[in-house]
Amino acid sequence: MVNIxxxxxxxxxxxxxxxxxxxxxxxKVTIVDLNQARIDAWNSDELPIYxxxxxxxxFSRRGKNLFFTTEVDQAIIDADLIFVSVNTPTKxxxxxxxxxxxxxxxxxxxxxxxxVATSSKVVIEKSTVPCRTAQSMRTILEANSSxxxxxxxxxxxxxxxxxxxxxxLTNPDRVLIGCLQxxxxxxxxxxxxxxxxxxxxQERVITMNLWSSELSKLAANALLAxxxxxINALSAICEATxxxxxxxxxxxxxxxxxxxxxxxxxxxxxxxxxxKDILNLVYLSEQLYLPEVAAxxxxxxxxxxxxxxxxxxxxxxxxxxxxxxxxxxxLGFAFKKDTGDTRESAAITLSSYLIQExxxxxxxxxxxxxxxxxxDLTEPGVGTNEAExxxxxxxxxxxxxxxxxxxALVICxxxxxxxxxxxxxxxxxxxxxxxxxxxxxxxxxxxxxxxEIGFRVExxxxxx
Ligand code: NAI
Numbered sequence: 363m364v365n366i367x368x369x370x371x372x373x374x375x376x377x378x379x380x381x382x383x384x385x386x387x388x389x390k391v392t393i394v395d396l397n398q399a400r401i402d403a404w405n406s407d408e409l410p411i412y413x414x415x416x417x418x419x420x421f422s423r424r425g426k427n428l429f430f431t432t433e434v435d436q437a438i439i440d441a442d443l444i445f446v447s448v449n450t451p452t453k454x455x456x457x458x459x460x461x462x463x464x465x466x467x468x469x470x471x472x473x474x475x476x477x478v479a480t481s482s483k484v485v486i487e488k489s490t491v492p493c494r495t496a497q498s499m500r501t502i503l504e505a506n507s508s509x510x511x512x513x514x515x516x517x518x519x520x521x522x523x524x525x526x527x528x529x530x531l532t533n534p535d536r537v538l539i540g541c542l543q544x545x546x547x548x549x550x551x552x553x554x555x556x557x558x559x560x561x562x563x564q565e566r567v568i569t570m571n572l573w574s575s576e577l578s579k580l581a582a583n584a585l586l587a588x589x590x591x592x593i594n595a596l597s598a599i600c601e602a603t604x605x606x607x608x609x610x611x612x613x614x615x616x617x618x619x620x621x622x623x624x625x626x627x628x629x630x631x632x633x634x635x636x637x638k639d640i641l642n643l644v645y646l647s648e649q650l651y652l653p654e655v656a657a658x659x660x661x662x663x664x665x666x667x668x669x670x671x672x673x674x675x676x677x678x679x680x681x682x683x684x685x686x687x688x689x690x691x692x693l694g695f696a697f698k699k700d701t702g703d704t705r706e707s708a709a710i711t712l713s714s715y716l717i718q719e720x721x722x723x724x725x726x727x728x729x730x731x732x733x734x735x736x737x738d739l740t741e742p743g744v745g746t747n748e749a750e751x752x753x754x755x756x757x758x759x760x761x762x763x764x765x766x767x768x769x770a771l772v773i774c775x776x777x778x779x780x781x782x783x784x785x786x787x788x789x790x791x792x793x794x795x796x797x798x799x800x801x802x803x804x805x806x807x808x809x810x811x812x813x814e815i816g817f818r819v820e821x822x823x824x825x826x
Contacts, residue, residue: 364389364557367441369471371395371404371430373411373527373634373703374488374520375447377419381531383428384419385561392429392437404430412702412729415528435478443553445518446471446499447488452638461645463492463638472499475513476506484550486516490639492646493577496540514550516541517572519579524633525700537567540575547572580643584659587636589624591665597627597823598672607823608805627823629712629774629803630669632697634705637663670708673822674715677801680820681770685721689795691764692716694775694804695727695735702729708803709774710738714745717754724756726764728777732757765790770799776806791815 364386368379371393383391395401403410409420420428431437438444448467453459468489475485485503487496496515503513517540522530537558541547551569558567570578593611600607607627615622631637640659647656678685697707704710713723717739725735738744739751758764761780765771771790773780791798800812802821809819820826 364443364553365441366391366443366445366557367437368393368445368447368488369395369434369438369474370445370447370449370467370489371397371400371410372447372449373524374522375445376404376409376411377413377416377527378447378488378520378522378531379445380416380420380423380428381528382557383423383426385532386557387423387427389557390427390429390440391423392431392440394431394434394437396432396434398432401430401432412700413524413527414700419528434474438475438478438483439480441483443484443486443557444475445486445488446475447520450489450491450638451634452641458645461641461648463490463642463645465491465495465498468495468499469502472502473506476503479507479511479513482512482514484514484516484553486518486554487576488518488520490519490579490583490635490642491576492642493573493580495576496572512546514541514546515572516547516550516554517575518554519575521579521582524703525698532561534562534566537562538570538575538578539567540570540572543571580639580646583635583639584643584662586624587631587640587666588659588662590626590628590631590636591662591669593625593627594630594669595665597669600627600823601676601825604825627805628669628708628776629673629822630666630708632705632707632709634703637666637706667711670711671715673801673803674712676820677716677770677772678719680799680801680818680826685716685719685769687720687722688769689722689724689767690716691758691761691768691771692723692725693727693761693764693771693773693780694777695725695730695738696775696777699775699777702727702731702734704730704734704738707738707775710741710744712772712774712803713739713755717746717750720754722754722756724758724764724768726758726761727775728779761785762790762793766793767795768798769795770801772801773804773806776804781806782808782811787812787817788815791817 368375379391379393400410448471450463453462453464500515539551539554541551597607611625614620615625644656644660695709716723739746740748797818799818812819
């Protein structure tokens with residue numbers, strides 16, 4: 363039986379290795395984490411992350427060939443292959459603060475492997491890391507291990523998107539596996555290819571050198587985010603000229619060289635990866651003395667910040683230049699639909715700007731808890747403190763509750779339940795202050811129909 367250990371039971375480690383256990387019943391998968399509460403949740407009826415289809419996969423294999431534990435050392439000792447799937451957040455202080463990836467978690471996990479391993483291992487970089495991190499991991503492993511133990515390093519970046527993780531893992535566009543171009547490297551690579559090809563067609567399992575594989579992950583995220591910033595930049599031009607960003611996106615997307623995906627204008631991208639990975643690429647470019655390249659990628663993040671600010675300014679301007687003590691219903695707090703993840707969510711920035719304008723913000727999200735919302739809004743750097751949040755934020759248990767008595771309703775996340783076929787906007791209109799404003803930051807509502815009800819509607823990428 364092949365024995366796999368995954369270090370890091372987060373949004374990536376949990377689903378990606380649970381799917382391996384689901385697809386390969388003869389592979390034993392042990393997912394470990396230092397965070398006891400997270401492991402307890404993985405072992406309970408309520409998993410720590412929400413992903414459509416994940417419960418079925420975990421519940422069907424847990425206790426059979428899928429295990430969650432904090433016994434990190436034992437899992438390392440038993441494993442043939444070890445995925446390192448720990449967090450790599452942007453550094454908050456020191457060299458490269460605000461840009462570089464914090465590799466402390468990667469290093470700690472790597473050192474742990476070196477310290478406790480009693481047999482040879484294939485160590486797989488699953489976390490998103492700067493190009494050539496595998497080199498540092500290899501140096502640490504080799505310097506800390508005994509002579510008769512061999513470590514081979516692979517890069518196997520994860521391309522799943524939150525909200526569609528199970529679908530992406532079950533039927534991925536591609537899987538990348540990078541290795542050192544040596545006979546031992548190729549042999550290690552083949553072990554992982556043999557796992558993935560159990561359910562993924564061979565032609566979608568792409569092998570390459572380590573550094574290409576590491577850089578491809580950063581490059582793919584940078585290119586995706588760049589498309590969003592490009593359409594968002596165009597949305598500003600649309601609002602100023604009377605062009606309609608949906609029509610422009612459609613016109614451009616039907617060009618087969620461009621394609622339609624990731625051309626939806628919005629209040630801005632969020633999530634734990636896009637911003638972090640681009641900033642990481644910016645830092646890498648600077649380290650390589652490529653300032654023009656760094657500035658190019660940096661502008662993608664600058665445009666995203668501008669879009670959030672621009673949308674908030676539009677709200678304030680439209681509400682007669684003041685939102686002080688006005689109730690503003692914010693629908694959606696997760697960074698996108700079908701996930702409870704709020705990391706870098708545009709809703710955090712929007713709420714913070716509105717609170718600073720002394721608005722009373724009533725927030726509803728189907729999957730984000732009040733505790734999480736308050737935690738996000740009081741994080742250092744967000745710009746709002748606990749007293750302000752207590753005074754100005756109410757977390758509601760339904761969209762109707764959030765909108766009751768509100769001057770404006772703002773769509774922040776594109777949850778299906780906020781669409782016209784699911785929410786009764788007539789009922790909402792009746793309970794709101796008049797004039798009743800709607801700001802659609804996700805292009806999910808039918809503005810003409812809402813105007814018929816009596817709403818004043820402002821949509822991103824469309825003039826009023
Ligand atoms: P996460 O923060 O949800 O999970 C990481 C987990 O690793 C945490 O639970 C933490 O306690 C654990 N951990 C840290 N150090 C450890 C150690 N030494 N031993 C045991 N456990 C340890 O992070 P997430 O979102 O799963 O991301 C992991 C990596 O995957 C990051 O590099 C991220 O950039 C990348 N990634 C994330 C995607 C996403 O959608 N969240 C998509 C693709 C890649």
